Amino acid sequence: MNILILGAGQVGASLAEALVSEANDITLVDLDPGPLGQLADRLDVRTVAGNAAFPSVLREAGIESADLIVAVTQSDQSNLVACKVAHSQFGVPTRIARLRSPDFLDAELLSTRNFAVDFALCPEQEISDYIAKLLEFPEALQVVEFAEGRLTMVGVRAYDGGLLVGQPIRSMREHLPATVDARIAAVFRDTRAIDTNGDTVIHAGDEVFLLAASEHIRTVLKELRRMQKPVRKVMIAGAGNVGARVARRLEGQCEVKVIESRPARATLVAGWLDRALVVNGEATDETLLQREDIDGMDMFLALTNDDENNIMAASLAKRLGCRRVLALINREAYADMVQGGPIDIGLSPAQVSIGGLLTHVRQADVARVHSLRRGAAEALELVVRGDRRSSRVVGRRIEELPEIRGASIAAVVRDGQVIIPHHDTLIEAGDHVVVFCTRKRYIKAVEKLFQPVRPLFSFA
Structure with a gap:
């Protein structure tokens, strides 16, 4: 995909870093050549210094062949004008803008006949919502939701004396009520993800990502971790x-x-x-x-x-x-x-904001992306489309899917019901599948797996 990122600040740089390893052609545009030079030295990106709202600068950046522009400069006005120019003069298919002022967050103003913004991101609102969710779970390091709030993932730090510390992951089932199911989606030790299975032993200090239906997540945390008093x-x-x-x-x-x-x-x-x-x-x-x-x-x-x-x-x-x-x-x-x-x-405010951007950049049918551990990992909610002939996953059990190192299916949401899957769980069309990727270089392989494919032959 040919992507223009307008603005080389924290959000633009984080987005470029997230996408450059996924076989995308990235061009960064910014008024200040300083940050551009630093990013060009570190990442395989093209850079153009200039005002991102000027058609001449956008043309120099290669907008005529762009599939997507992401306007994340410090100026709302520049972001809006860039999207309008990209649509009306160059016909760019998808346009995303960061807008800080609530005055601009109006559907009619952003419609195709006006500023032509397909998706508007308000970082301050995203951060506000994120912090409010953290305060609901004061013991958590990170809290994210999937499937319109039906599924919650919470990152916590394992502590000495906790029920799981010194125990294999499979023992978690012994501490939960029979009606509650949960999954440890990933474990990070000394800042690195470790490969896990039922025999993996949790150590004190590990960062553990727990996932369960939203109505059960508090029960899971209460059983496995010392709960803190509510924030008042x-x-x-x-x-x-x-x-x-x-x-x-x-x-x-x-x-x-x-x-x-x-x-x-x-x-x-x-x-x-x-x-x-x-x-x-x-x-x-x-x-x-x-x-x-x-x-x-x-x-x-x-x-x-x-x-x-x-x-x-x-x-x-x-x-x-x-x-x-x-x-x-x-x-x-x-x-x-x-x-x-x-x-x-x-x-990191950039890492909070980037999930919404990545949701609109990923090439599979992605409903939600959450950047985890300050960009070290990602959790994707993918919508399964097609049938057994046109899909690599529909009608297959999880154990039949090709193994992608560093990626695992953590949950399935089917008709509003949360399923914590096992090796024999069957994937069906319409499922929302949450995939946890601890190695970001394999995200492209995950997307490809869930993308529909054309059958080799068609019979009328």
Whole structure:
């Protein structure tokens, strides 16, 4: 696939990195040649420096042969204009835009006769929804859903004394009620995925991804892991676009305090919120945090635009007694470095946003993609189409499918019912199949497996 990515910031770079290993032709366009040069040195991509909204720049980038453009520059206006030009002047089949302002998220405005945006991504809203889901499961490192919420996957860290630590995976069945089924979809040890089977023994410190029907996931967690108290008090550092959205989302269900260093912004957001308390000050001020009862908080969310400030504020909040802390961290190396130390969760906004983009880029019939462990793995929800003649999977048992190293079928959703599959589970047309890929270089093989194929002969 020939893909133009407009914008070489965190989202654009992460998307390019995710797609370049999948035999796609990637061209990156950005005003700043600096990031382009760094990405060209690291990835097999073509780069063009210039304004992504200019037809001349898009033509230089090869838009006339593009199958897809993804406009993720820092400017909503540039993203919209680029999509409009791509559609009206160059006939690009698929156009995706990142839009930060809710004013632009209007179906009529984005329709083909106006800005011609097929899919609009609002990163701040995605991050807000993601954090709200994490607060529902305070013991989790990551929470994602499939099949319109019918299936939930939760990543947790195994701890000394836990029921599974020191036990083989197959023993999980002994701890669950007879009516509840679940699957350990993957295990990461020392930042690397390990090949698992029923005899694999869980170690303390392992990152374990559990998957079950959404109505059963709490039961599974309760049986297998020490549960934390529900989150009732939250402190947020930063009242920017993300912090303000999260505060607005949470203030109806939690006691929320927001710390904002800019007086004018603090005043503006205080007027926008109904119940949350907004405090003007620095989130790295130890005296301020103590005065605002940091040791009584269930969760501290460092959501400013500065990675270093987020790391420092979250680490300080943890040291001062906050039960659990999260830091928004753009630099992937920082997130890997700090998570699991004083900071419980290092959250990459680009990796949260990229799932929605990948859903529209994958070539099979993909209903949902979730980027896991900051891009190290992916979980795909694929819709099965065709019949036994036109499909490689329909009418086959899982044990009959070709083995793809690093990929496993973790769940099947059929007519709204969640099935935790076994080797003899039959795949049927219309199934939604969740595949966990711990090795991203094999995602293309997974897509190909689920793509319909034309029969060699047709009989009228």
